[in-house]
Amino acid sequence: MVTSSRRLIRDVDDRGVIVICDNRLVMRPYGKTFLQSLPPAARTRDLAQAIRFLSCTEAV
Numbered sequence: 001m002v003t004s005s006r007r008l009i010r011d012v013d014d015r016g017v018i019v020i021c022d023n024r025l026v027m028r029p030y031g032k033t034f035l036q037s038l039p040p041a042a043r044t045r046d047l048a049q050a051i052r053f054l055s056c057t058e059a060v
Contacts, residue, residue, distance in 0.1 A: 017050050 025031035026045070035043070044050060 015054065015056075017054060019050075 025035055042053075
């Protein structure tokens with residue numbers, strides 16, 4: 001996952017969304033450990049929020 005995020009975001013102007021469709025990340029105790037191992041980034045479980053993020057023309 002860390003490698004994926006680095007490949008997605010290579011420049012300060014790049015934007016992207018990584019989608020993980022696995023409820024175990026929020027339903028199981030080990031999910032918290034996994035999420036904490038990822039690079040710092042905004043997180044949401046709200047699809048509309050992710051779409052709004054990608055729809056913005058200005059960098060956030």
